Amino acid sequence: MLHVVLVGVEGCENTGSVARVMMNFGVSRLILISPNCNHLSDSALNYAIHARKILENARVEKSLTEVINECDISIAFSRRVGQFRRRDLTLFKLGDFLKAYQNKNVFLVFGREKTGLTNEEILLCDLICTIPASEEFPSINLSHAVGIVLYELYKSFSTQKQTKDALKRDEIESTVNNIISFLTQIDYFKNHKEDRLKSLFKKFLFRADLDRMELQIIDNLVSRVKGIVKRLSC
């Protein structure tokens, strides 16, 4: 279970935008640590759009110390990596890393818009994660950072399962056989190798990542072409 923890958030717009992007990626638990804005203000609620419930149900606490021990793992997001702030992970690897924590309580801890998390707050967290970005201007807006992190985790967690009903090999083979049967009908294989072409067509269709309806469109087209050419032939 992912929880977004905002420490000292300053802007209502950002707070509302964070709620919206949380709902976009199916995350509902928001913890605000000493917020400097009213998360139930009109501005915050307007930016949240359909995610106002996340704001209404947000938990507000005074300091990170009070909540940090409730989670199984806490990740501090920080781009300032120095002598005492060693980066443990980049976001590129966080998804893989957190797969094992899908049924655990994970705190994703984000700092203030301008100054981020303090050294003390970072020390309270288990790991430090950075979002890789251009060195020229790596400072990502708070709600955008939350959105990017939640997208990355949504991707990692959902690609474990099969996202769409993959075509079975024999469905693709049946369409390939239909194409081959047309080419046989017109005596194409007098001069060309059937096996190689069959294997190529199969690869192309697999790689095009077709769904069932798209495969059907190709299959129907081939069948119709076969019929037309048969009638045309002397």
Next chain:
Amino acid sequence: MLHVVLVGVEGCENTGSVARVMMNFGVSRLILISPNCNHLSDSALNYAIHARKILENARVEKSLTEVINECDISIAFSRRVGQFRRRDLTLFKLGDFLKAYQNKNVFLVFGREKTGLTNEEILLCDLICTIPASEEFPSINLSHAVGIVLYELYKSFSTQKQTKDALKRDEIESTVNNIISFLTQIDYFKNHKEDRLKSLFKKFLFRADLDRMELQIIDNLVSRVKGIVKRLSC
């Protein structure tokens, strides 16, 4: 080379935020199609922070038609996937797919905040991509969507090397035209719509991620089939 194309953007905040997140991920080319806000307003420039140069250098055009042919591939982002708006890719796979286009001009086309892209605008683009999100509230704010897409591509481009030379659009179109010319030859379009089928073939060939030799194999096959069927016909 990635270009962000915003069609009919309404908000200055969003425009500024898009510029900021573009700079975060090292993308500098912004094209605004009939914007409904002043991208050089104080509000837009304030949200851009250090990325005001991206706004100052943004290109403004009246319609997508005027610019779409300047790119090697265009990706329309849309979450409304229906009968005539078939999703070709999800963002989960876009990075892998665009690996081959790293040195080409790629247009990432985003629609209006409220209504997205029109059917006509989508048809102008080569592929449709959706950002997977929770079904309960999948509508991601425009600048957040741009940020998530650019993060995903930044990740793919920085973790993978280019493996092959991407096909140009006109190479794929030439093969599609060859297929269409065969179908015209056998009078296929008496009962079926040519435009829809042409766009489908184009998508399939793009998605199959063919190399030049593979495309040539298909092209030669179609040409030979045309010749054979012509001779067969009474």
